[in-house]
Amino acid sequence: MGDVLAGIHSTWQFESDSVLVRYERGLRTPKLLQVLGERRIPYEALSRVELAPGGRRGTIVVRAVPRPGSDPLMEAADGQLKETCDPYRLVLPADRELLADYFVHEMRSQLGPDAAEPAPGHLVHAPEPPLSFKAYDGKAAFDGKEITFRWFRTGASSAKWKSGDQTFAVGELAGVEWRSPEVFKGHLRLIPRGADPAALRAFPGVEVDQDPAAVVFGLGYGPVHESLPFAAAVRAAVQAAEPVPVTAAPAAPPGDRERPDPADIADRIRHLGELYEAGLLTDDEFSGKKAQLLAEL
Structure with a gap:
């Protein structure tokens, strides 16, 4: 097409196979669009293109609707964006x-x-790493291959602090869950491969403030314009990555197996007790795992 529609906060340039959207950097432009x-x-x-009256008098709105799964940013947002932050929305004066x-009509003919x-x-391309942002309980960083969580002593729960800073390879993940910082219990949570998709958490039953695979948002922490592009970039990288293979070590003949070190077993039981005290294990889980360790002696 080769033509342009200049609207409020953005300009759409129509080309033969795509529309190039440029967002303004003005003070009134939402920060997400500026980023x-x-x-x-x-x-x-x-999937479709719509034309409708604008929310403000004297305006109209052109809105394109992406196909499900086509844009990692909109996948991560999962319908949580405010209308003014919709990157597929162009507001124009009514006289246009x-x-x-x-x-x-031209865009519809291209579908x-x-x-x-x-x-x-x-x-649609996701934002490019490296990306980082500060959550309430730690700092999240993504270099394109690994995601790291570094906990803040004053914000992280005792369970997270005891677990230490975390590093996750992209190939170890099945996805990422983002809940807007503008709602209650906003967070970013990584989903490891093999986790129950319905649970969307590293440890079923564990709240995000206790989950070492999640960072928690709060007032002024994890803003949309920083945490959502981060989630989108991780989501895109996960889809493009090959899973990290899990190779089991060959089993040794029964006579060649080394006897477990009692001191190591004791340390593992002690660590198990810490997880239990932190609320990360139920009574049954603690008893069962402790029995397994004692059986190794």
Whole structure:
């Protein structure tokens, strides 16, 4: 198409296979859009395009709706973004309605036959690492290969502090869960491969403030414009990564197996007791695991 629609907070440049969205850096532009800078949205990543009256008098809105699974940012957001922060929304003066209607029809003509179906994979690029942000209980950093959580002594729970700083390789993860810092119990939680997808947590039954695979947001901590791009980048990297293979060591013949070190068993039981006292294990789990360790002696 090769034409441009300039609106409030952003400009859409229409090209043959995509629309290039450039976000303004003005004081009134939401910080998330400023951080995104610009995004190229292939037409094949869209399911539909809409034109509707704007929320403010004298405006209209062009909104593109991405196909499920096409954009890691919108996947991570999971419907939690405020309308003003929607990167697929263009607000225009009402006197540009005819021009906007023309471009909406042109965009619709570019949608493929599978527009109503989920995308086969991410078609829109996520923000590029390195990325980092401060949560209430620690600092999260992502270099493209590993995610690290470094706990704050004044904010982290005793369970997290005792577990020590955490490092997660992308290939060890199945996904990431983001809950907006603007809602109760906002957090970012990493989901290890093999975890129950319904549980969405490293340790079922453990709250995020106790989970060493999660950081907790709070007033002024983990803002949307920092934590959401982080979650999107991790999500995209996880989808693109090969799982880290888990190789079992060959079993030794019964006569060659080394006898466990009693001191090591004692240390493991002591550590088990610390987890129990921190509330990370139930009575049954503690008793069962302790019995297993004693049986090794």
